[in-house]
Structure formats: C-alpha cells, structure tokens
Amino acid sequence: MTDIIHIKKIADIHKALGLPAPKHPLVSLIQIDDKVTGYDYGDFTYVYDFYQIALKSGITGHIAYGRNHYDYNEGCMVFTKPGQAQQYSRTSGVEEEKGWALLFHPDLIRRSGLASQMDSYSFFSYDTNEALHLSEREQSILCELVAQIEEEYSQNIDKHTQRLIVSNIELILNYCTRYYERQFIVRQNHNLDLMERVDNILRDYFDSERAVEKGLPTVKYLSESMCMSSNYLSDMIKNATGRNAQQYIQDHVIERIKNALLSTNEQVSQIAYGLGFEYPQHLSKLFKAKTGMTPVEYRKSIN
Structure with a gap:
C-alpha cells in the first residue's frame, strides 16, 4: 500500500x-x-x-x-x-x-x-x-x-x-x-453495444440464480461488472433509454416478475424469493408502483 x-x-x-x-x-x-x-x-x-x-x-x-x-x-x-x-x-x-x-x-x-x-x-x-x-x-x-x-x-x-x-x-x-x-x-453505436452487455449481465445474474444467494442486483454490481463508475453507467443508460441505472434494473426486474406471473403457477412469495427480494411485500410494492396493479391483479387481468 x-x-x-x-x-x-x-x-x-x-x-x-x-x-x-x-x-x-x-x-x-x-x-x-x-x-x-x-x-x-x-x-x-x-x-x-x-x-x-x-x-x-x-x-x-x-x-x-x-x-x-x-x-x-x-x-x-x-x-x-x-x-x-x-x-x-x-x-x-x-x-x-x-x-x-x-x-x-x-x-x-x-x-x-x-x-x-x-x-x-x-x-x-x-x-x-x-x-x-x-x-x-x-x-x-x-x-x-x-x-x-x-x-x-x-x-x-x-x-x-x-x-x-x-x-x-x-x-x-x-x-x-x-x-x-x-x-x-x-459514441451511440458503441454505447448500444455496451447496453447489450448490460442486458446480458442482468440476464446472467438471474438465470444463474445468483439473485437467490445475493439478492437483487445493484447499480454498484452492474457498474463493476461493466468496469465503469456508477455515475457514468447511469448517465450512459439514461442517454440511451431515458432511465437511470437503478430504474433500468427495476424495469428488468418487473419484466421478470411479469413473465413469472404469466408462465408459472408460483405464488407471489415464491417469485419474490426467486428474484432476490428479501420480503414478498417489497416485490408487490415495486410492482404496483411500476404497473399500477398488484401482482395478483396483473395475473388475473391477463388470464
């Protein structure tokens, strides 16, 4: 040192x-x-x-x-x-x-x-x-x-x-x-390639069930995986999508929740723990804030 x-x-x-x-x-x-x-x-x-x-x-x-x-x-x-x-x-x-x-x-x-x-x-x-x-x-x-x-x-x-x-x-x-x-x-074309890497990192995080062990992915985890500072990553994502890094991660999680609600018969609590939420009510609160419906209401509305 x-x-x-x-x-x-x-x-x-x-x-x-x-x-x-x-x-x-x-x-x-x-x-x-x-x-x-x-x-x-x-x-x-x-x-x-x-x-x-x-x-x-x-x-x-x-x-x-x-x-x-x-x-x-x-x-x-x-x-x-x-x-x-x-x-x-x-x-x-x-x-x-x-x-x-x-x-x-x-x-x-x-x-x-x-x-x-x-x-x-x-x-x-x-x-x-x-x-x-x-x-x-x-x-x-x-x-x-x-x-x-x-x-x-x-x-x-x-x-x-x-x-x-x-x-x-x-x-x-x-x-x-x-x-x-x-x-x-x-650098738009280059940043599009970087956004693809961001998506791949998030997909791998959930597909490998790392979320079950470590919880929801954080901006810090994503920025370190991308070898970027958190602020630069967030600004790059915002320029490309209109959302900051935290919002982008949350939207990815929402899509995961929707897929699980429509493609499985799992209870909301099972989905929550599988995606890394500490408590099921945290999933419900985030989902309603993003979609205007509870997970149960969303499942019923589609079915």
Whole structure:
C-alpha cells in the first residue's frame, strides 16, 4: 500500500511545484508546462481537499484513481472532487505536454447556488477512462472562460470578485455537461453495444440464480461488472433509454416478475424469493408502483 499525501490548501500545490504563491487562496489556474510535468510525484497516493478541472493535450502519461488508468491524449479533460485518491506517472519519450488545471476550494462556492448543484455534475465521479474529449472549438471556449477567471482574481479583489469567478466556473461546468452529452451521442453505436452487455449481465445474474444467494442486483454490481463508475453507467443508460441505472434494473426486474406471473403457477412469495427480494411485500410494492396493479391483479387481468 502506497503512502498517502493529503493536500489541504491550493497554496501547498504551488509551493510543491515551485510556483509563486496563489493570488487568491481559494482558486488558481495552473498552466501545465515543463515545471509541472517534470515534477516527481513519486509512488504516492494524493488526496486533495479541492476540486480540479484539467485540460491536457499530448500523450504524456497517465493518471489513475479507483481501479482505472487513463492515458492522456489530445483535448482530454478530467474532473476530480475533494477526497478522491489519485496517483500519477509519466510515459517515457514524452516531448511536450500542455494545458491547464483549474483548482478551486469548496469554500469558494459554499455560499453560492453552485454549491447545492455540484452533485448534479456527475462527471466529477466518473473514472478517468471516462474522460471528456473536446474538439478544438470546445477547447477554445473553455480556455476563454478559465482565462476570465484568472484575469478576475489577478485584479484587485472586491465584493464582485467571488461572484464573477463562481459564475464562470458554473458556466464551464454547464458547457462540459453539454459536451459530455454530445460525446454520448457521438459514441451511440458503441454505447448500444455496451447496453447489450448490460442486458446480458442482468440476464446472467438471474438465470444463474445468483439473485437467490445475493439478492437483487445493484447499480454498484452492474457498474463493476461493466468496469465503469456508477455515475457514468447511469448517465450512459439514461442517454440511451431515458432511465437511470437503478430504474433500468427495476424495469428488468418487473419484466421478470411479469413473465413469472404469466408462465408459472408460483405464488407471489415464491417469485419474490426467486428474484432476490428479501420480503414478498417489497416485490408487490415495486410492482404496483411500476404497473399500477398488484401482482395478483396483473395475473388475473391477463388470464
């Protein structure tokens, strides 16, 4: 197990990289250059107490957190949030790396409307192999916005500074939401293949009677089987079907219940235990919420 280095302040990053002290204690734009890329991060795990939005160009190495690694290439963005464990390494033969990293502390946005919206930006919980890839035009838009943030905190700070900085951060995140949706659409054929894998995993889970032993399949189980973060999987499924991962699993379970009700004479309790429900009433409650009928009423209505 590697040692963990906990970085609490943005100023500590500046100090470690040999950069001047940040002009604002809660936000900083770091240009990625030889000084940054040449830093020896060592064989450590880093945990930061602030958000990071990074844009890198050029195949330069990889960053890892969780169980996945990602090799940076042209126009790649990665988002991390406070408390995520990260490791860094470099690839030999790298000639050039460029880009920027926007760092901002939760205290910067704490009293703003953005604070309550941060959880809606699910890409902060994506794994790094689910990074955002930008066109040149998209890169240009985001670079202009981060330049405005840098310009704002580089001036004399006044009562408007924080609000304007936060507004630009929110605009960046909203643009990235749009770009991720575009990426899902561009990868539609690939995502259809992934949806087929999702269906196969769910079918195998029930057909192998794993549900009897382990209960109903969870989003966590499905995402791990797909080697994806739960948030990315849910967003991919929602883009393809209009339902999130939990709803998709529930709908699969409902179809299983319907098939069992129509093709067997099993009692509702037998069906419930066979599908992994802890109590039969949980099946009945879910079924009525989804169909408007109890399982018995559904069976009678079809027969």
